[in-house]
Amino acid sequence: METVPFSKNTLHLVIDMQRLFAEETEWHTPAIAVILPNVLKLSRARPSDTLFARFVVPQNADAAKGAWKTYYRRWSSVTLDAIDPAMLGLVAPLVAIADDRSIVDKETYSIFGSKGFSERLQAAGIDTLIFSGVETDVCVYASVLDAVDAGYRVILAADALASSNVQAHDAVLETLVPRLSDQVEVLSTDAILKLWQA
Numbered sequence: 644m645e646t647v648p649f650s651k652n653t654l655h656l657v658i659d660m661q662r663l664f665a666e667e668t669e670w671h672t673p674a675i676a677v678i679l680p681n682v683l684k685l686s687r688a689r690p691s692d693t694l695f696a697r698f699v700v701p702q703n704a705d706a707a708k709g710a711w712k713t714y715y716r717r718w719s720s721v722t723l724d725a726i727d728p729a730m731l732g733l734v735a736p737l738v739a740i741a742d743d744r745s746i747v748d749k750e751t752y753s754i755f756g757s758k759g760f761s762e763r764l765q766a767a768g769i770d771t772l773i774f775s776g777v778e779t780d781v782c783v784y785a786s787v788l789d790a791v792d793a794g795y796r797v798i799l800a801a802d803a804l805a806s807s808n809v810q811a812h813d814a815v816l817e818t819l820v821p822r823l824s825d826q827v828e829v830l831s832t833d834a835i836l837k838l839w840q841a
Contacts, residue, residue, distance in 0.1 A: 646828060649798075652768045655685050655693040656754060658776030660737055663730045664807075664839050671722050672777050674805030674812075679736065681803035681832040682775045686740050688836055695741045696754045697731055699780060701753045711750075729731070752785035761793065771796040773835060775803035780811035784819070787827060797827045800835055 660682055664672040686693045701707045703724045704715035715722055733741055769806040772795045773785055783804060791795045799820065806812035820827050830838070 646830070646834075646838065649771050649773075650796075653692060653773065653839060654764070654767075654769045655689060655773040655775065657682055657693060657695045657737065657788065658754065658774060658786060659696055659698045659778070660734050660776050661697055661730070662732055662734060663700075663721065664728070664777055665734045666729065666730065668726065669718065670807070671804060672807040674807070674809075675734065675777060678775070678777075678803050678805045681690055681800065683736055684832055684837065685738075685775055686737065686795060686804060690740050690745075690837065693740070694745050694747050695731065695733055695737060696747050696757070696776070696782070696786075698752075699731060699748045699750050700726075701750070702833065728781040729754060735833045745750050752782045753789045754782075755789035755793070764795075769795070771798065773798040773800060773839075775800045777804070778806040778808070778812070779804045779815050780806050780808060784815050787820075792824060792828045798826060798835060799829045800832050801829050823841065 660675065664670050665675045692827060701715060701723050703722045704712050707715045732738065739808060746762060747754060747757050755761055772790050774797070776783060784798060787797055787799070799816070801816060804812070816829060820829060
């Protein structure tokens with residue numbers, strides 16, 4: 644696919660860059676520290692065109708829906724009965740950029756599962772989505788597939804994505820995403836910034 648400058652209706656989605664994943668929990672994703680500088684570069688370049696997704700966990704497994712009950716019985720250590728709600732907050736450097744309007748809470752892997760999110764994008768005329776954050780193979784990939792289905796131009800910031808499972812991260816970027824090469828572009832942070840400013 645020929646890479647062309649982004650439209651003025653481009654939005655950067657930062658997925659789950661939260662203390663819950665950055666600190667010592669069962670969901671710790673150490674590579675957050677590696678990608679944070681690039682996530683910051685993208686977010687600071689266009690703060691008014693950036694949204695921050697937060698994965699919100701239930702109080703306990705019984706408060707979850709359907710098969711999520713089984714999921715949170717396994718991961719009871721990250722429910723609100725076990726952790727400080729402050730752990731759901733963004734990592735410190737992003738707190739200075741985000742505000743209440745730019746934070747999107749979700750109870751699902753995909754940001755498109757957040758009530759009103761699709762309508763918000765449509766109302767703003769968004770046609771291009773840039774993704775950064777964690778985890779590449781779970782919440783990011785789920786969101787990407789929904790974005791593709793909805794017809795958005797999708798950009799992955801390869802050096803601003805990470806997972807706690809390196810093999811799964813690589814599998815998404817090297818095997819799964821290339822199967823969608825007509826709909827998903829994989830670019831570096833610097834290449835994205837160049838195209839976004841063109």
